[in-house]
Amino acid sequence: MTDLAVHTTDIPGLLVVDLPVHGDNRGWFKENWQRAKMTGLGLPDFGPVQQNVSFNDEVGVTRGVHAEPWDKFVSVATGRVFGAWVDLRAGDTFGAVVTCEITPERAVFVPRGVGNAYQTLEPATAYSYLVNDHWSPAAKERYTFVQLGDPELAIPWPIPLEKAILSDADKAHPALADATPFTPGRAVVLGASGQLGRALRGALPDAVFLTRAEADLTEPASLSGIDLDGIDTIVNAAAYTAVDAAETPEGRREAWAANVAGVGALVDLARRHSCRLVHVSSDYVFDGTAEEHDEDEPFSPLGVYGQTKAAGDALVASWGKHYIVRTSWVVGEGRNFVATMAALADKGVSPSVVDDQYGRLTFTQDLAAGIAHLLAAGAEYGTYNLTNSGPVQTWADIAADVYELRGRSRDDVTRVSTEEYGAGKDMAPRPTHSALDLAKITAAGFDVPHASERLRRMLA
Structure with a gap:
C-alpha cells in the first residue's frame, strides 16, 4: 500500500496523487477524495460541485483531448487507463504533454484549460471525476480540443489509435497548430x-x-x-x-x-x-x-x-x-x-x-x-x-x-x-x-x- 502523496508534473498545476488502497479477501477500500489530507499536501481546495462517471465496456476506448472551463479530479473506480494531458492554455507551456497510467492507487488533478484524454486498458473500466462547476451548454462553448494522434504531441498510446475505439467527434478535433488556446473566464x-x-x-x-x-x-x-x-x-x-x-x-x-x-x-x-x-x-x-x-x-x-x-x-x-x-x-x-x-x-x-x-x-x-x-x-x-x-x-x-x-x-x-x-x-x-x-x-x-x-x- 502506497502512502498518500501529491506530485508535480511538467504542466503547471497538473498534479498526480498517490492514493492508499486498503484491501483484503473481500475487495478494497480507498479515500478517493479527502479534502483535509490532500489540501494539506498541496492539492488545491477546488470545491467540487459535481461528480461524473464514464463507464467503458471494452479495452481500447479512447476519449479526448478536451480542455474544459473547470478544474477536475480524475480517478478510476474500477479498471485501469492510460491518461494523457495537454496544456492548452496560452503561454510558454502550450502543447506540453504529460502521461501516466491511472489505477485505483493513482488519481490526477487537472486544472482548467489543460486537455484531458484517456484510453482504457481493461474491460469494464469506470472513469470518475469531480468538477468544480456545473455543466451547461454555455460552458461547453468554452471547451478547447486537439487531436488525439497529432504527431506534434506524439502521445505514446499503448493501443494504436487505428485499433482503438474513438467517436467521430474526437476524430475530427484540430491539430495543435490549429487549436484555439483555452480562454480563461x-x-x-x-x-x-x-x-x-x-x-x-x-x-x-x-x-x-x-x-x-x-x-x-x-x-x-x-x-x-x-x-x-x-x-x-x-x-x-x-x-x-x-x-x-x-x-x-x-x-x-x-x-x-x-x-x-x-x-x-x-x-x-x-x-x-x-x-x-x-x-x-x-x-x-x-x-x-x-x-x-x-x-x-x-x-x-x-x-x-x-x-x-x-x-x-x-x-x-x-x-x-x-x-x-x-x-x-x-x-x-x-x-x-x-x-x-x-x-x-x-x-x-x-x-x-x-x-x-x-x-x-x-x-x-x-x-x-x-x-x-x-x-x-x-x-x-x-x-x-x-x-x-x-x-x-x-x-x-x-x-x-x-x-x-x-x-x-x-x-x-x-x-x-x-x-x-x-x-x-x-x-x-x-x-x-x-x-x-x-x-x-x-x-x-x-x-x-x-x-x-x-x-x-x-x-x-
Whole structure:
C-alpha cells in the first residue's frame, strides 16, 4: 500500500496523487477524495460541485483531448487507463504533454484549460471525476480540443489509435497548430461607476462591469441575477464609504446592508460558482495605534464604517478563493481629496488641513493594476495591503504638495489637529495611523509606484 502523496508534473498545476488502497479477501477500500489530507499536501481546495462517471465496456476506448472551463479530479473506480494531458492554455507551456497510467492507487488533478484524454486498458473500466462547476451548454462553448494522434504531441498510446475505439467527434478535433488556446473566464466588476471601477476598466478590459443599478449590494436579491456564465472572478469595487454618515441611524443601516449583508451574498455567490472573489478593504478596520499595519494585525475598528468593513472582510475570508485588497486614502477620477485641494488652490483659498493623521495615498490606476496582477499571477489567496509607496505623510503634507504643484505657497495650507478641525462637526473617529506595510504585495511581484510621482502626473 502506497502512502498518500501529491506530485508535480511538467504542466503547471497538473498534479498526480498517490492514493492508499486498503484491501483484503473481500475487495478494497480507498479515500478517493479527502479534502483535509490532500489540501494539506498541496492539492488545491477546488470545491467540487459535481461528480461524473464514464463507464467503458471494452479495452481500447479512447476519449479526448478536451480542455474544459473547470478544474477536475480524475480517478478510476474500477479498471485501469492510460491518461494523457495537454496544456492548452496560452503561454510558454502550450502543447506540453504529460502521461501516466491511472489505477485505483493513482488519481490526477487537472486544472482548467489543460486537455484531458484517456484510453482504457481493461474491460469494464469506470472513469470518475469531480468538477468544480456545473455543466451547461454555455460552458461547453468554452471547451478547447486537439487531436488525439497529432504527431506534434506524439502521445505514446499503448493501443494504436487505428485499433482503438474513438467517436467521430474526437476524430475530427484540430491539430495543435490549429487549436484555439483555452480562454480563461472573465471577471465581473461591481461598482463600475466608482473611482476604482473606472480604473479597473483599463486594468481588466475583458471584464463585465456592473453599476449599482445593475447589482446593488444593499439589495442582495439583485446579486442573484448576475450572469456568471464564462465568469471565474468577481471583483467587489462597491461599498458604502460615507464614514461620517455611517454614524447616523440611517447611515448605520445602509453601511451594514452594503458592507456586510451585501458582501455576504457575494461570498455565497462566489462559493456556489467556485469564482475567485476580490474584495477591497480599508485601513479603517484598524484603530490606528500601530504606526504601520501589516496584513495579520487583528481588527480594531473605531467607528461604524470600520466595523462594517471588518465584518465584510471576515465573511470574504471564509471563502478559500479570495483576495482581500486593503487600501487607504484613495484618489482617482471623481471627487477626492487631491481634486478638492487642487480646486481650492486654483481659487486662491487657504484651507485648514489635518496634520496629525498619517498615511499614504493610493491612486486608483495602481490599485487596479495591483488587483489585475494578483489575478494574472495566480498569487496565493489571502489579504494584501496595497497603496502607493513613498514616505508616510499627513493630509496637510499632501495638501501642501498639491499647492506647490499648482504654483501656490506651501504655507497657504494651515496645519490643524483633528480635534481643531472637528470642533462643532459630527465626525466619525479616524485612525491616527493609516500607513500599510507593502512587503507582501511587493513579494508577490507587484512594483508599487511612488505616490509623489503619481501626484505630479495627476496635476500636470
